[in-house]
Amino acid sequence: MAHRILCVDPDEDVRETTVDKLQSELPDRDLRFETAGTLADAERKLTTATAAVVTEYELPDGTGFDLIGTAQTACPDAGCILYTDTDPDTIDTAELRGSITEYVGKDSIFGRERLSKLLGTTIDTRVQATYPVPQTETERLAALRSYDLDNPDLLSSLDRITDLAADYFDVDRASINIINEHSQDFLACYGDAQDWESMDREDSICTFTILEDDDVMTVEDVTEDPRFETRSETLIDMGIRAYMGANLITSNGLVIGPLCVYDDEPRAFSAADEAYLQDLADVAMDLIELHSRLDGIAEGTEGEP
Structure with missing residues (x-):
């Protein structure tokens, strides 16, 4: 921004x-x-x-x-x-x-x-x-920039994870988002979320999710949460009334963004729901780091006989 x-x-x-x-x-x-x-x-x-x-x-x-x-x-x-x-x-x-x-x-x-x-x-x-900024913001952004997040194979794999999340929670929207310095960008989307475009970080729910000590944030009703008092109308227009996000955590313990599911009606999430979404987020992060290592190996072997 x-x-x-x-x-x-x-x-x-x-x-x-x-x-x-x-x-x-x-x-x-x-x-x-x-x-x-x-x-x-x-x-x-x-x-x-x-x-x-x-x-x-x-x-x-x-x-x-x-x-x-x-x-x-x-x-x-x-x-x-x-x-x-x-x-x-x-x-x-x-x-x-x-x-x-x-x-x-x-x-x-x-x-x-x-x-x-x-x-x-x-x-x-x-x-x-x-909007709030993590104490590790500089290191977090450096980690984010170290990944090749435009890799088509990686994006295809992440799409399957959003499909799994949407199917399990029976919702019309799910996405994997990254939090850049001043924006939120969408890496993979399911359903109506595919029409969403990059948004200012100050308008994002996920900029709060990356601060969660428990690495999962749930919002049963955005209209009842004071953090989103000035954003709730925009969120509802996007079909977001309830939200759950689980953080993607690097091997160094830094958060680059969350995996999210959205419901257009108020909704509570159980501890089992949170655990399942976190498992999917961990798989997404493993895929990102795996593709990064494979890209590094490929670059290192270029030009070899």
């Missing part, structure tokens, strides 16, 4: 230089920059999707504080950074205390470096406020 950053400065050259610097110093973030030279133009470009605002204080038709005030309403979760030539002693920040991530002086020796670090922290904080 791209993070929208609004960079505001009346000097076009400064805007371009700032954007280039931030892109080069934050290559691991998916950043989408928008720029503006005036308060009016900047206010038009603020949306609920704006993740951060980087603004000069002196603008032709107002101040950076005016823009931050508008941002409090238009995108209240956005971080705001004042990146300016204006002497901080001449700016009264009391009125907007708490709305500004921090002041950064353009003319300071480490100004641009500090701006990059602040923006990175702002993005990370906003993401973690939107």
